[in-house]
Amino acid sequence: MENTDWSDVVASRNGDEDAYARLVRRYEKPITSLLWRFTRDPVQCEELVQQVFVDAYFSLKTYRGDAPLLHWLRKIATRTGYHFWRDKAREPAETPLPDSDLLEQIEAAQDDEIDPAEAATVLHALLARLPADDRLVLTLMYFEECGTQEVAERMGWSRAKVKTQALRARRKIKEIAEREHLLERLGWIL
């Protein structure tokens, strides 16, 4: 762990607001990047980023410093995003797949010409059709390139649970993609 992080953590614990603001500025970018996988609404995303740093502040005394601060923050962010999905799941709304114009645009382009934001929109819309647990495992594996061990550590789940969840989630998303004829619609990817 960087000494600057640790000294800012200690100062923050002692009530130094400027030290905590320095930590927030240092890590808001990677945390935003992670939470952008949980919502594509910038207002909600900013709200979640704030929530992560507020929760982290009140849990600072539990941070022992044996792992980098960013790992610890990512764990909090993942759980915050997961709870956000769980709360949203109570509202009966399904994210529609992108309209046909967007799909045609993607289909017409070469791989290099594809807008990553549009690729992300398609993938998010697909993942949004899964239950929160399945969605979380695949989101972390696809976007964060996490292995089963890391997903398990972030969520406090057993590795066996994550493996089973990943297997089930892959099967479900494959079924959804095939039902929607996604591959035919995304000709560029074949």
Add this chain to the structure above:
Amino acid sequence: MDTLEALARLARKACEEPVPVFDVADGVRLRIRSEKSASFTWIPLGLFGGVSAVAASITLFLAIEFWKYMSSPVMELVAPLPEMRLW
């Protein structure tokens, strides 16, 4: 191409997406302050609740002790109060 392989490729492409940039430090500071002040107002209420619970436990304990020494609790309840000169 297999569907899952295609989805993984889609994900790799999606990872190149630019992410919005926020400056949340001031917002975080404000929220921390407001949550701290909110927690301070809860302390007296929690203290009051705790003291009330202790007092209720003591009263209950004394009541049970008194109840145990009654020869016939039901009769004691319905029997008229003994007349006593107060002054």
